[in-house]
């Protein structure tokens with residue numbers, strides 16, 4: 001019999017990678033609901049849905065996400081929506097008797113000046129990066145809620161903290177997306193219009209780690225096979241790259257050969273964000289997609305979405 005798994009947020013970049021992986025594994029039956037069918041910010045509706053569907057387990061991939069500018073411009077939306085999603089899905093899962101839930105957070109839960117690479121133990125050891133504090137606080141509350149239900153009620157609610165993700169289905173909004181989709185879009189447009197230069201934000205010196213979203217999906221299903229996973233566990237690629245070097249790699253993947261300049265009016269965000277992934281690796285998992293390959297796949301998906309009018313820009 002297949003394991004019925006509710007993938008909350010299945011239409012997003014992460015959720016759709018989880019559906020792909022579940023189907024490919026063949027041992028799972030995804031339970032899905034569109035935004036129109038189920039409002040995840042409504043606790044009664046979530047309860048009703050889970051009571052009716054009775055999935056065996058839940059992966060929580062629903063989130064209001066955005067890049068550095070979006071997060072710092074709309075902190076109330078990011079905090080309120082993500083907190084509500086976390087409390088509703090965790091509470092409703094518990095109330096209907098679901099025994100296993102995997103909550104997805106983000107590496108921005110760790111303090112701005114955490115030791116690098118960042119171990120799981122760095123949580124709550126310092127001040128957060130203020131450009132994404134609202135999102136981070138909601139995700140910290142979510143992971144602590146899972147740990148609290150596990151401790152108090154013995155349910156296997158645990159969390160995964162992925163590093164910066166990219167891949168098919170990303171959001172390509174010119175201002176409010178993350179750096180990879182933002183730059184894919186900007187370099188592609190510059191190539192099409194024959195522009196001689198493209199500006200990237202900030203100083204180009206911040207270091208970031210990037211994981212192809214299908215690798216995250218494989219890590220999630222791996223975590224669901226562990227009998228006694230840590231309350232939260234980092235999911236990363238294992239090495240990082242400067243934003244400037246990343247921009248060179250994206251320009252190459254896109255085929256843009258103009259100049260790259262720096263827009264210092266835009267924020268850098270946290271100086272470095274590399275996860276310590278030794279805990280996850282010790283359980284027998286590692287990523288499969290090098291950055292260059294992932295960027296080519298992401299650009300191919302961008303072109304496909306652009307030409308079919310399906311490009312997500314929010």
Ligand code: GDP
Pocket residue numbers: 066067068069108132164175176177178179180182183199200201202206208243266267268269270
């Ligand atoms: P962060 O990891 O939370 O800071 O999120 P982002 O992916 O939005 O930004 C990562 C880094 O890339 C930051 O240092 C940005 O300043 C830099 N960056 C350079 N160009 C861009 C761009 O076009 N869009 C975004 N979002 N970030 C950019």
